[in-house]
Amino acid sequence: MESTSSDHHAVDVDKHVRIYITVFVALMVLTIVTVAIARLHLPVPVAVTVALLVATIKGSLVACYFMHLISEKKLIYAVLALTVAFFIALLALPVFTHNNGYWIHG
Amino acid sequence: MDIPYTVEVRRDTGLTNGKIGIWLFLASEVMLFGALFASYILLRTGATEWPRGDTILNVPLATLNTIVLISSSVTMVMAWASLMRNRFGTFRIYMGATIFCGLIFLVVKYFEYSSKFHHGLLPSTNNFLAIYFTLTGLHGLHVIGGMVVNAYFWGPGAKLWKTNPAWFTNRVEHSGLFWHFVDLVWIFLFPILYLL
Numbered sequence: 001m002e003s004t005s006s007d008h009h010a011v012d013v014d015k016h017v018r019i020y021i022t023v024f025v026a027l028m029v030l031t032i033v034t035v036a037i038a039r040l041h042l043p044v045p046v047a048v049t050v051a052l053l054v055a056t057i058k059g060s061l062v063a064c065y066f067m068h069l070i071s072e073k074k075l076i077y078a079v080l081a082l083t084v085a086f087f088i089a090l091l092a093l094p095v096f097t098h099n100n101g102y103w104i105h106g
Numbered sequence: 107m108d109i110p111y112t113v114e115v116r117r118d119t120g121l122t123n124g125k126i127g128i129w130l131f132l133a134s135e136v137m138l139f140g141a142l143f144a145s146y147i148l149l150r151t152g153a154t155e156w157p158r159g160d161t162i163l164n165v166p167l168a169t170l171n172t173i174v175l176i177s178s179s180v181t182m183v184m185a186w187a188s189l190m191r192n193r194f195g196t197f198r199i200y201m202g203a204t205i206f207c208g209l210i211f212l213v214v215k216y217f218e219y220s221s222k223f224h225h226g227l228l229p230s231t232n233n234f235l236a237i238y239f240t241l242t243g244l245h246g247l248h249v250i251g252g253m254v255v256n257a258y259f260w261g262p263g264a265k266l267w268k269t270n271p272a273w274f275t276n277r278v279e280h281s282g283l284f285w286h287f288v289d290l291v292w293i294f295l296f297p298i299l300y301l302l
Contacts, residue, residue: 013190020187024180031172038160038301051297058293066183066286073120076129083133090140094148 023065030058113276128280132287135248139291142241146298149233157234159300162227164218168300171214172292178207179289182256182282189275194267197278201260204285208253215246238299245295248288255281 034054042050064070069080113122150156159165185200222228222235229239259278266274 013187017184017187020180020183024176027176028173031169031176034297034301035165035169038165038297044302048302051302052294055294055297059290062179062286062290062293066179066289067283075119075121075126079126079129079133083136087136087140090137090144091147093144094151 019065023061026061027058030054030061034058111273113272122276124276124280128283132283135287139241139244142237142244143294143298146237146241149237153233157232159234159238159298159302162234163238163300164221165300167214167218168296171211172296174207174210174214175289175292178204178211179286181207182285186275186278186282189267189271189278192271194264198260198264201256201278205253205256205260208249208256211249212246212253215242241295241299245288245291248291252281252285252288256285 034051037050037054038047041047069076111124113124115122119126181200181203185197185204188194188196188200219239227235229236259274259281263277264274266277
């Protein structure tokens with residue numbers, strides 16, 4: 001029985017390794033896409049949106065597959081959900097202060 | 107008093123203590139870099155003029171560094187997978203490759219920084235360079251930190267594999283999570299600083 005369980009485990013890891021290689025190829029392709037899009041010299045708002053979209057896809061691939069977030073426990077998701085909420089609030093601060101800080105001071 | 111290290115999964119969380127610990131640490135790291143990203147947005151939106159990164163910085167070198175860091179993430183996860191397959195020799199090769207990739211990244215960064223300093227482009231020159239050196243400098247420190255931990259597991263720390271392979275695999279998994287996070291940060295730094 002033990003060897004059967006071990007074989008299942010090995011097959012499982014082999015499956016993961018195939019996914020890692022696929023993700024690696026996808027990340028390389030997306031890196032080329034990022035640089036290629038930058039060479040098009042698109043208007044700044046469009047360029048920012050596209051660049052961040054591609055970076056988000058790449059980041060998600062790393063987080064989901066290399067960091068195994070795709071099959072993580074609920075507690076980790078809860079911690080990260082809280083982090084994302086505070087992270088967005090942090091990035092939004094400059095937007096609120098954009099109008100000479102009226103939102104903050106008004 | 108020793109702090110007991112356990113790889114047993116807790117019933118209440120379904121996780122090992124180390125796994126929760128590293129993710130809480132990474133959450134704090136997100137906020138650290140988040141504060142600097144927010145500073146970048148504030149500086150950029152408040153500036154009357156902001157240079158495109160590729161007019162000042164070296165995009166081919168940064169692209170090379172992106173490829174190097176992504177490759178190191180793959181070798182890192184393969185190092186962990188090797189331990190899961192009970193292949194310690196393969197682990198050493200992949201972990202060595204990960205450390206080597208980190209070294210290449212830092213050498214490339216050294217040439218980039220040297221070139222900037224040589225041309226009189228310093229953090230005090232303008233806000234773009236100030237935030238560029240701050241963000242990439244902090245990221246570089248993280249690369250060094252990750253390399254030190256990985257080098258420990260490649261070298262002296264690897265003795266643990268003989269006495270307790272489960273602990274060792276657990277620790278390598280956690281150092282891997284940190285290394286992937288460092289890669290993830292660079293994935294966002296690259297377009298933001300160099301291409302936009």
